Amino acid sequence: MAFTDQSSEVSANRKRSMISETEQRRLVSFFLEITVGETVATARRFLAATSWNLDEAILLFYSGYQKDYAAEDEVDAPLTHDPAWEQGQGGDSPRSTGDSASVYKPPFDLMFNGSLHQAKSAASEEDKWLIVNLQSREELASHTLNRDTWGDEVVAETITNNFVFLQVEHDASDGQKIHTFYNVETLPVVLVIDPITGQRMRLWYGMIEGETLLEELVPFMDVGPKQQLLHKKRHPRSTAEEQNPSLETVPETETPSLETLTLSEKDQTNAMPMFPPLPQEPIVGDPRLLCRVGFRFPDGRRLVRSFLKTEPIQLLWSFCHSQIQESEMKPFKLVETTTPRSANTIHYDSDQTFEQSGLANSIVLLSWE
Structure with missing residues (x-):
């Protein structure tokens, strides 16, 4: 796809002329914050192609058109970090533009400010589970997680009150540890970790909707890691089952589920029967x-x-x-x-x-x- 359509070029030029140079630079800066390593020329081409709509420009970039819209002769160094990323909108920019850009930023208000080790210590002290979001700025799903899931007020409030939340870039030191110890296959990934043992309790790959995440976090809000550990001591299982993966040991492929660790004696007495194996859903023409x-x-x-x-x-x-x-x-x-x-x-x-x-x-x- 090349810029050969003259009417499209004229429309983009008219739209650009309606936006101040300051606002253009702000949009370029936000684009480069998300698409790390790209040039100013590439940012301007994507923004111009989408009439300077930041959301559409980012989606276009991640849709596989990077080579088509990359500058052929012009090479610029990426812009330095724009303070507007934290400050939100300012100056003479329209409110809608500032809001559109800021929704992609990391959830600073939600994030634990410290290392993985410090986050585990804090979560253990507060008897809360640790949620870790391992991200890659090169993956669109990482940005949609920030915008749609961590940016959801209900999700943010629930996590703040019941969990310790840590977001880590995959190429950071802690990110590399998490990637290795928990056998992460793709990015982004969200993990629930026992802060006491380091055991991986739950894992989601890619984008996960806020409503779905909250539903699957309910069991972790009912029982804290200390209570679970106390139950395990009172009801010891086999040696193999007691081995928990941690940051000091390579984790097991399969981790015991939370439900199996929180059964009371009364529950065990009323245990569910063994149901027959569920076959694959049939696909029959008739x-x-x-x-x-x-x-x-x-x-x-x-x-x-x-x-x-x-x-x-x-x-x-x-x-x-x-x-x-x-x-x-x-x-x-x-x-x-x-x-x-x-x-x-x-x-x-x-x-x-x-x-x-x-x-x-x-x-x-x-x-x-």
């Missing part, structure tokens, strides 16, 4: 061979899943068990609703298949017993 069932979960989620009509209805429990974290701590029951006034409890010990049960196109409600 819909007459399938039974589609809708599910509603206590947290409001709604899912739809297909089963073969010849499969046993116990797979309903297998599917629900795979979708909820509390399943190992709380027994649950399933209720079929075909009409608003009709509700029938589904019994696990039934020997019916999906075809015999008549569950096709019904809604199954999950509720805690």
